[in-house]
Amino acid sequence: MKRGNRRPAPRAEPLDLQLFPLGEPSRSYGPRGVVAPVAGVIEIPGASPASAISVELITQQAKAIIEGAFPRLWIRGEISDFKTYRSGHWYFCLRGASAQLKCVMFASDQRGVPAVPEDGMQVVVLGQPTVYPAQGVFQCTVTALEAVGDGLWRKALDEATARLRADGLLEPSRKRAIPRFPRRVAVITSPDGAAFHDIIAVMQRRCPTVEIVLVPAKVQGEGAPADLARAIDCVMRWGAVDTVIIGRGGGAREDLWAFNSEAVARALAACTIPTISAVGHEVDVTLCDLVADHRAATPSAAAEAAVPVLAEVRAEAVSMLFALREALVRQVQRRRDRVERVARDLRHGVARGAERRSARVTAIAGRLNALSPLATLARGYAVARDESGVTLGSTSDFAPARDFDLLLRDGSVRATTRSVHPAPGTTDENT
Amino acid sequence: MSYETDITRIETIVVELERSEVPLDDALRLFEEGIERLRTASAALVQAEARVRKLIEESDGGFTLADFES
Numbered sequence: 450m451k452r453g454n455r456r457p458a459p460r461a462e463p464l465d466l467q468l469f470p471l472g473e474p475s476r477s478y479g480p481r482g483v484v485a486p487v488a489g490v491i492e493i494p495g496a497s498p499a500s501a502i503s504v505e506l507i508t509q510q511a512k513a514i515i516e517g518a519f520p521r522l523w524i525r526g527e528i529s530d531f532k533t534y535r536s537g538h539w540y541f542c543l544r545g546a547s548a549q550l551k552c553v554m555f556a557s558d559q560r561g562v563p564a565v566p567e568d569g570m571q572v573v574v575l576g577q578p579t580v581y582p583a584q585g586v587f588q589c590t591v592t593a594l595e596a597v598g599d600g601l602w603r604k605a606l607d608e609a610t611a612r613l614r615a616d617g618l619l620e621p622s623r624k625r626a627i628p629r630f631p632r633r634v635a636v637i638t639s640p641d642g643a644a645f646h647d648i649i650a651v652m653q654r655r656c657p658t659v660e661i662v663l664v665p666a667k668v669q670g671e672g673a674p675a676d677l678a679r680a681i682d683c684v685m686r687w688g689a690v691d692t693v694i695i696g697r698g699g700g701a702r703e704d705l706w707a708f709n710s711e712a713v714a715r716a717l718a719a720c721t722i723p724t725i726s727a728v729g730h731e732v733d734v735t736l737c738d739l740v741a742d743h744r745a746a747t748p749s750a751a752a753e754a755a756v757p758v759l760a761e762v763r764a765e766a767v768s769m770l771f772a773l774r775e776a777l778v779r780q781v782q783r784r785r786d787r788v789e790r791v792a793r794d795l796r797h798g799v800a801r802g803a804e805r806r807s808a809r810v811t812a813i814a815g816r817l818n819a820l821s822p823l824a825t826l827a828r829g830y831a832v833a834r835d836e837s838g839v840t841l842g843s844t845s846d847f848a849p850a851r852d853f854d855l856l857l858r859d860g861s862v863r864a865t866t867r868s869v870h871p872a873p874g875t876t877d878e879n880t
Numbered sequence: 881m882s883y884e885t886d887i888t889r890i891e892t893i894v895v896e897l898e899r900s901e902v903p904l905d906d907a908l909r910l911f912e913e914g915i916e917r918l919r920t921a922s923a924a925l926v927q928a929e930a931r932v933r934k935l936i937e938e939s940d941g942g943f944t945l946a947d948f949e950s
Contacts, residue, residue: 630883632924635935640948649932660930663948687935687943691882759925762883766922769890773914776897780907783900 508582515587519578524550524589525597528570541566543574543589551588552576558592563605563706571597602702602709609711609736618718618740625723625742627754630762631691633660634755635722637680639668644698644727644748651752656759662690667707668697674710681716693720694751695737696727708735717741727751832856833864844871886921890914 495502526543533539537556542549552574554562566572576589595601613619634652638645640663652661666680667673677695684693695717697705707713708728714736717724726741727748738744745751826832833841834854841853847866855862893914897907933945 628882628884630887630924632883633930640934653929657929658924658927661932662945663932663934665934683935683937683943686941687937689943763922763925765887766918766925769887769894769918770915772894773890773897773911773918776894777907777911780897780902780904784904 504585505582508580508585512580512582516577516579521575521577521592523573523575525571525573526550528566528572529568531566531568533565539566539591541568543572550578551586552591553581553588554591554594562594562601564601564608565604566594566596566601567604570601573597602706606709606736609709609714610739612711613714613718613736613740618715623718623742627723627725627743628691630656630757631659631755633662633690635662635664635684635687635690635693637664637666637677637684637693637695638697638748640665642668642698644696647698647748648694648752651749652756655753656756656762658759659756669700669704669707673707674713677707677710677713678716681713681720685720685722688722690722692725692755693722694725694727694745694748694755695741696725696745696748696751697729698748699730699733705729705733705735708737711736713737714740725751725754826856826858829858844869883921883924886917890917890921893917 492500494500494506524543526545526549529542529544529549531539531541537559539552539554539556539559541552541554543552554574573595574589574591575593576591578587578589580586581588610619617623636645636648638648645663649661652659664680664684667676681693681695684690695708697708699705705728708726717726717737718740723743724741725743725745726735726737727745727750728735728737730747734744743751743754745754832855833846834856835841835846836852836854841847847853847869849866849868851866853864853866855864893910896902896910902910932948934948936944936946938944
């Protein structure tokens with residue numbers, strides 16, 4: 450059933466010969482298919498073997514009749530035998546419970562279909578019933594196709610998500626922090642939408658000093674994805690902004706679909722400025738939400754994420770000032786404490802040193818004292834000395850009748866040697 | 881220089897000043913830097929209310945900001 454790229458014209462092509470001229474009253478035929486000759490002159494084509502018509506003629510006529518009888522209409526059924534040809538055209542059967550209809554969807558008509566359908570999918574198609582003369586089949590030329598439910602949208606989103614993930618664009622590590630106190634915030638959205646007015650209201654209430662810059666873009670309908678991608682690129686080239694919000698208010702799934710465009714998601718992922726995505730309401734999660742640095746549930750929430758409450762920032766600045774001052778005061782205080790500690794230590798050191806020295810003197814004096822002969826005298830001993838003060842320590846130092854001095858604890862006594870008695874075996878003995 | 885950078889730097893300075901081994905000269909210099917940054921950061925807190933603008937890309941590739949009329 451392969452065929453060329455040429456699309457059949459929606460209406461019957463003019464035929465050289467009209468088998469059943471449309472609009473004329475139908476004729477009556479005889480029992481053998483032969484119309485009674487009218488005035489014996491005109492013989493109806495195909496009414497006799499002699500006037501047999503060509504296959505082309507009958508199929509072309511059938512095509513003209515079918516196309517004339519049916520306008521384009523929506524038909525529902527289940528897809529089967531789905532095939533994509535090299536030309537890009539789709540061929541499939543639309544099945545009911547007990548009937549099927551061959552369908553073709555040309556590549557040029559597939560743009561509005563979010564993803565390639567699959568066998569078993571319940572769909573509705575907008576199509577022109579026709580006959581394809583080359584194969585003699587009754588078929589339908591489909592120009593729009595929608596899945597029942599969100600099958601195709603889901604599939605398209607899943608596929609695009611998988612591609613973005615494969616390229617690493619969904620990595621949590623890619624997420625940048627949103628500047629806490631931006632000077633300027635760009636908002637990519639429709640100037641007419643409620644979203645922009647919500648964002649202005651919230652941002653001006655929280656932080657009226659922040660400049661809001663609208664970057665107008667088409668957010669839905671034909672050309673919206675391209676326009677959104679252009680706006681992102683435009684903001685990036687401009688660059689004089691701290692944060693970018695991209696989004697729109699809630700709407701039907703088709704209205705939000707531009708934010709599921711892979712091209713828009715990739716442009717957003719490539720944005721060098723931190724991004725906040727806010728598309729629709731809480732439940733709507735788009736590709737843009739997945740790649741943005743921050744996903745806000747609503748445009749108002751995006752505005753809250755983009756700017757702080759000015760009063761809180763002011764309070765923070767004041768507390769910073771206090772913290773700085775206190776830190777410096779503590780620095781000085783610590784130094785004063787240290788000086789005092791050192792001074793105290795010094796005083797203690799001096800005192801302790803003096804004590805130590807005095808203890809040492811006492812110890813030495815004690816030792817000196819112990820060694821002094823005076824101490825020996827104090828214990829009751831006496832020392833004998835001659836006139837010149839030389840100690841007489843041995844019996845040999847004495848001679849009979851020699852005078853000597855005896856040094857005692859409390860003075861001295863002049864004495865005279867009467868006799869000398871050396872002890873046996875010794876020559877050196879104190880008196 | 882963004883507010884963020886200034887505030888982060890001031891926080892670092894406070895932590896630095898909390899450490900006891902900072903020489904006094906450095907401590908004073910850090911303090912002065914902190915105050916200066918705080919002044920810069922605070923400038924944005926007191927400026928007049930900003931207007932809503934619209935970004936317009938010129939044909940020569942330049943950009944201008946026009947007042948946005950809602």
